[in-house]
Amino acid sequence: MAKEIIRQxxxxxxxxxxxxxxxxxxxxSREKPRPPATAHQQRVxxxxxxxxxxxTAPSPQANPQLEAVRAEMGDCKxxxxxxxxxxxxxxxxxxxxxxxxxxxxxxxxxxxQGRPFVGQAGKLLDQFLQTIGLSREDVxxxxxxxxxxxxxxxxxxxxxxxxxxFLLKQIQAIKxxxxxCLGGVAAQSLVRxxxxxxxxxxxxxxxxxxxxxxxxxxxxxxxxxxxxKKNAMQDFLKVKEKLEGLG
Ligand code: SF4
Numbered sequence: 001m002a003k004e005i006i007r008q009x010x011x012x013x014x015x016x017x018x019x020x021x022x023x024x025x026x027x028x029s030r031e032k033p034r035p036p037a038t039a040h041q042q043r044v045x046x047x048x049x050x051x052x053x054x055x056t057a058p059s060p061q062a063n064p065q066l067e068a069v070r071a072e073m074g075d076c077k078x079x080x081x082x083x084x085x086x087x088x089x090x091x092x093x094x095x096x097x098x099x100x101x102x103x104x105x106x107x108x109x110x111x112x113q114g115r116p117f118v119g120q121a122g123k124l125l126d127q128f129l130q131t132i133g134l135s136r137e138d139v140x141x142x143x144x145x146x147x148x149x150x151x152x153x154x155x156x157x158x159x160x161x162x163x164x165x166f167l168l169k170q171i172q173a174i175k176x177x178x179x180x181c182l183g184g185v186a187a188q189s190l191v192r193x194x195x196x197x198x199x200x201x202x203x204x205x206x207x208x209x210x211x212x213x214x215x216x217x218x219x220x221x222x223x224x225x226x227x228x229k230k231n232a233m234q235d236f237l238k239v240k241e242k243l244e245g246l247g
Contacts, residue, residue, distance in 0.1 A: 091142030183218025
């Protein structure tokens with residue numbers, strides 16, 4: 001366990017170094033000494049542990065509207081991609097997230113695990129999130145297509161047409177304030193026109209339902225073009241700033 005934490009920390013520090021970060025500021029512990037417990041606190045601390053019924057009760061985080069979208073999709077066979085998929089990758093994260101990421105389609109690892117962005121590209125996304133003080137649990141991550149195209153080929157228009165309405169329903173259920181499009185396919189599908197990601201990247205575009213779209217590189221592209229990682233880092237910092245501005 002400790003070895004794994006050290007390995008992760010080392011990887012993260014290497015990532016920061018790659019992004020041009022040369023030092024980390026020292027921070028002082030903000031934890032103040034605890035005052036003596038009041039009678040009320042003592043009663044609260046003596047409270048028995050939650051019962052099994054309490055533990056299995058629906059989480060206050062649950063989003064029934066989002067769950068209804070998943071139920072509606074069922075074992076979807078609306079386009080031919082179902083034939084070769086191992087798992088339908090619906091999406092995951094905070095069902096009430098203010099920031100949502102939309103990628104292209106599941107890859108091999110995602111298809112096997114049933115989770116979005118879990119391969120090398122996913123690890124890179126995690127690192128960017130970590131750098132702006134967020135984790136997967138804070139955001140929601142989904143794709144335009146929920147099933148893997150054979151050999152990770154580019155999604156076809158008729159596949160997008162069948163799957164896209166479910167993404168719209170996911171967005172309506174989650175109600176994010178910002179959607180970060182990862183790569184050209186996601187951007188084009190949401191903007192509904194051809195988009196040169198290199199031209200529009202790093203910009204916020206007013207979209208529907210009061211949501212702003214933000215365009216940046218797909219992490220898989222960054223793995224092939226590491227020279228663009230610093231630009232991507234700037235993009236993530238812009239998103240952070242925007243989120244902070246939203247309060
Ligand atoms: S890609 Fe979308 S529309 Fe096609 S089978 Fe999978 S879930 Fe259904």
